[in-house]
Amino acid sequence: MSLNIVNVEKRYLNRASGTTINALNGVSIKVEVGQTLGIVGESGCGKSTLARAVVGLEVPSAGSITWDGKVIDNKAKDRLKSHHSQVQLVFQDPYSSLNPRQQIENSIAEAIEVHGLVAKDKITDRVTELLVMVGLDPDLRNRYPHQLSGGQRQRVCIARALSAEPKLLVLDEPVSALDVSVRAEVMNLLIDLRKNLGLTYIFISHDLAMIRYISDVIAVMYLGKIVEFGTWEEIIENPVHPYTKALIAAMPDHSIIGDPTMLARTLEGEVPDPVNLPSGCSFHSRCALAVPSCSIIAPTLREISNGHLVACSEV
Amino acid sequence: MSNPLLSVSGLGISTVQDPRTLVNSVSFEIMPGEAVGVVGESGSGKTLTALSILGLLPRGVAIAGGSIIFNGTDLTKADPETMRNLRGSDISMVYQDPMTALNPVMKLGRQLLEVIESHEKLDDGSVARVEAALREVGIPQVERAMESYPHEFSGGMRQRVMIAMALLLSPKLLIADEPTTALDVTIQQQILALVSEQRRKRDMSMLWITHDLGVVANLVDRLIVMYAGNIVEAGTVQEIFTNPQHPYTHGLLSSLPSRTDKSRKRLTSIPGVPQKPWLVGNTCGFAPRCFKVTAECTASAPKLVGSLEKSVACFHPMGDK
Amino acid sequence: MKRDPLKPKGGFYYYMQSTSGIVGAILLLFMVIVSLCAVFGWLPHDPLEQNVEFAMQGPSSNFWFGTDEFGRDIFSRSLDGMRRSLTVSVSAVSIAATIGVTLGILSGYLGRWFDQLIVRLSDVIFAFPAILLALAIVSTLGNSWYQTSLAIAVVYTPIFIRVARGPVLTVKEMDYVKVTRILGFSSLRILRKHILPNVTAPIVVQVALSLSWAILTESGLSFLGLGTQPPNASLGLMVSEAQSIAAFAWWALFFPSAFITIVVVGLNLVGDGLRDALDPARRSS
Known part of the structure; x- marks a missing residue:
């Protein structure tokens, strides 16, 4: 069983201005069952659209996007339903x-009831089980969301996603909105659940x-494309793409202290407008390694070592 | 040793109606040219503390006690006119959200000129001064930028404009309230570099508020850690990061995923959720979540004791490594 | 099973926390009782009985609110007029709310051409001043009470479309609605369980406010001679008729006007109270 994303593109038409936003520009990736794929990138890179x-x-x-060989297509209502229960999303x-x-x-x-996942008289027990599973006191069951803290709410969201008995959980910035000490x-919890339930994650x-x-494997996205992909050790310890390098260098780091050179500018400029994509490599406008051909030929992902892919012609 | 530029002592902030303590007896100092970071989670009182210095507390919230001495003047007793003169010229502020901090229907050049106009007379050199300020923060094509509206800029560029605006009248103290939280990491890096560079060049004092320990690690000289309306620990960046004394600081630092740990061992987590400042009373606000808690911690509130280099408010500090 | 101290309380509890809600409810209750008296005919005098002998008398123990130029008892007529005003406005608002809310929710949820059509149609109706449109409809349809109700309903339907559609547009983009789609719920369930409960607050408040406007509109129509017809009594018509004699008989103008004011203020206060009670965020404090 695996999730297969093949050459996915997504464009939004802005009717008011008549322009097209290119959110995803050909993304291909395969996630094996039990694996955790981390997708990292800055705002506008298309990671949430992909989710x-x-x-x-x-x-x-x-x-196309297929899970367990089944195409995800809005027209096929039944397929969508069965797909839905197997793939769930936790929002930011x-x-x-x-x-x-x-x-x-x-x-x-609700989902348990609608899809008849357990017998009617067992639903209460199942809810208790799910609440305990995400580390919540089952006595919270009668509360309304506004009576819970941010961390508790996110646990409820996770429990709700799990209620549909998914195989794949897409986590879209699941801890970014939480207090630092709660993250x-x-x-x-997510790591425990992955182990105990044998879940596959896409962690964005x-x-x-x-x-x-x-993550087990990491995909780095820039302007709707994957620019680098590999195991987590490879991406973190041995980044190859200039954008990945810049991203790692820009990571706020508490392990290096009082060193103003840490604040050296690593990357000039800003992400180009997804309405007017740059020609060639979309990163060339900010890249220190760029040569003239970069603005003409768009690099494709190529394997540089076992399982480590990069989309750059200059490395 | 020189006198502090800003000296806050015993500052309390609470709601006006049905008084609830939001910040409880906070004391700290900022020396001339020094950069101080305030780290805390939402509700810790870090932003209110900063706003009270500028006299800009939101409606329904007021200073309940203590003093804020800036350059010899007690700002808690200053009249509105004095405060207005101070804001923008001696103390200025950069906000979290650059999208809403600029007037959307006014050209940038005009907005910056207005800052000068509100404190001194405009003259022939004013436009050149604004242009120079924009150039200094890395705005390209300054002449065109002067004639542009805020929506024509990206978030990062707007934050640069905000910094230019804050630096325009050469303030002695810059207060920054999470100015990079809404930005992408590579843009955040650019802004941090810019601010750091400008601060050194101008020998300006700075108060940087954030929830992200990583952001301030290489930016400030000293750190203040706030929790539930109180300062729980303060000291040099070196001391706080390498030898945290308060269990909260310690827990916070060890809950962050390491960049180098190959084994990816389980994150140390702090159980529970942050306490509401008004529920702390005469106890240690961290006691309900603390692994070192004893009866003493709920019987009275620990005082912040120590030196400028290192002080902690805890009955059972972590002890030296 | 032990009771959870934070177990949610009913909406009634929160309504009773609101001062304006309580005052509004008392005023309204009073007016409903008054109307019921008229329905059951518990009136001191026949509201239509003329008696020139007693014309233009001030308030007394026999005629509590005095009499008009035909010697009719103003107290009895006010009560009967209140009944008629409430009947017209309640039926008008019921029709407008039912049709408007249904169209508004469908319009917001379905979007596309259906939304376009509904929005354009209500814009057209909105373009006319309310009283003018009601006037036009009444003069075409006729002026019995149900025709007046229908006219007022037509005028108020677009308001309900708008009040229901706006929040639906916001709510359907909320993550919790997206989640229900991922969980594979049917549109009907999403509408009923996740969208409707989150848009009821503004609708309920609008019902209270519209009722008060409808009473004023009915009064206005009667005042202009197109609503309730003489010799029947309605609050608006009584104010209209009292104009000519107000200089000599203040009571003829004062009491019906006071009734209108009380019911309108009462409904507005009830609207405020409902808004406070139905908003979970306001409750949490």
Whole structure:
């Protein structure tokens, strides 16, 4: 079983200005069952669009996404449903992802009820089980979301996603909105759940430190494309693409202290507008290694060592 | 030793109606030319502390006690006119959200000129001064930028404009409230480098507020750690990062995933959630989450004791390594 | 099973926390009782009975609110007028709310051409001043009470479309609604369980406010001679008729006007109270 993303493109048409936003420009990636894929990149790199496409919230403009060989296609209603229960998403903001008028118990029980996942008289027990699984006191079941803290809410969101008995969990910045002192607990929970339930994760974040901590393989995205892919050790210890290098250098680091040279500028300029994509390599405008041909020929991912792929002609 | 530029002592902030303590007896000093970081989570009182220095506390929240001495003047007793003169010229601020901090219907050049105009008379040199300030923070094509509206700039560029605006009148103290939180990491890096460079060049004091320990590690000289409305630990960056004394600081630092640990061992987590400042009362606010808690911790509040280099408010500090 | 101290309380509890809500409810209750008296005919005098002998008398123990130029008892007429005003406005608002909310929610949720159509249609109705449109409809349809109700309903339907559609547009983009799609729930369930409960607050408040406007509109129509017809009583018509004699008989103008004011203020206060009670964020404090 695996998730297969093949040449996915996503464009949004802005009717008002008549322009097209190129959110995803040909992304191919394969996630094996039990693996955790970390996707890192800055805002506008397409990582959240990809997450939404994987769970079926967005229909790709081109390319295909299959889970366990089944195509994810909005037209095939039944397939979508079965796919849906196997692939779930946890959003970044635990404040907007729970229905404010629904008690915790109902939020978690709803999918179980609708899809008849357990017998009617066992639903309460199942909810208790899920609450305990995510480290919440089952007595919280009658609360409304606003009576919980951010960390507790995110645990409820995780429990709700798990209620559908998914195989693949897409985690879109799951700890970024939480207080710093609460993040570690949620990260530990995710790692425990992965082990205990045999889950496959796609962990999306702009925070390379968290990505590094949880991922087996890491994909670095820039302007709707994967620029580098490899095992976590390879990407962190031996980055090859100039963008990956810059990203790692820009990571705020608490292990190096009082060294102003740490603040040296690593990367000039800003991410180009996804409406007018640069020709050739989309990173050439900010790249220190760029040669004239970079603005003409778009590099494709090529393998430089076992399982380490990079899209750059100059390395 | 020179006198501190800013000296906050016993500062308390609470809500006006049905008084609830939000910041409880906070004391710290900033020397001329020194950069101090305030680290804390949401609700720790770090932003309110900064806003109170500028006299810009939100509606319904007021200073409940203590003093804020800036350059010999007690700002808690200053009249609105004095405060207005001080803001922008002697003390200026950079906010978290560059999208909302600029007036969307006013050209940038005009907005910057207004800053000068509000404190001194405009003259022939004013436009050149604004242009120089924009150039200094790395805005390309300055003449065109002067005629542009804020929406024509990216978040990073807007934050640069905000910094140019804050530095325009050469303040003695720059207060920065998480100015890089809304930005991407590579842009954050650029902004941190810019601020660091400008601060050294101008020998300006700085108060940098953040929830991200990584951001301040190489930016400031000293750190203040706030928790539930109190300062729990303060000291030099070196001391705080390498030898944290308060269990909260210690827990926070060890909960961050390491950049070098190959084994990716389980993160140390702090159980529970941050305490509300008004519920702390005369106890240690961290006691409910602390692994070293004893009866003493809930019987009275620990005082911040120690030197400028290192002080901690804890009955059972971690002890030297 | 031990009771959770934070177990949510019912909406009624929160409504009773609001001062304006309580005052509004008391005013409204009073007016409903008054109307019920008229329905059951518990009136001191026949509201239509003329008696020139007692014309233009001030308030007394026999005629509590005095009499008009035909010697009719203003107290009885006010009560009967209140009944008629409430009947018209309640039926008008019920029709407008039912149709408007249904169209508004579907319009917001379905989007595309259906949304375009509904929005354009309500814009057209919105373009007319409310009282003018109601006037036009009443003069075409006729002026019995249900025709007046229908006219007011047409005028108010676009308001409900707008009040329901706006929040639906916001709520359907919320992550918790997206989650329900990922969980494979049907559109009907999403609408009923996740969208409707989160848009009811503004709708309920709008019902209270619209009722008060409808009473004013009905009064206005009657005042202009197009609503309730003489010799029947409605609050608006009574104010209209009292104009000519107000200089000599203040009571003829004062009491019906006071009734209108009380019911309108009462409904507005109820609207405020409901808004406070239905907002979970306001509750948490």
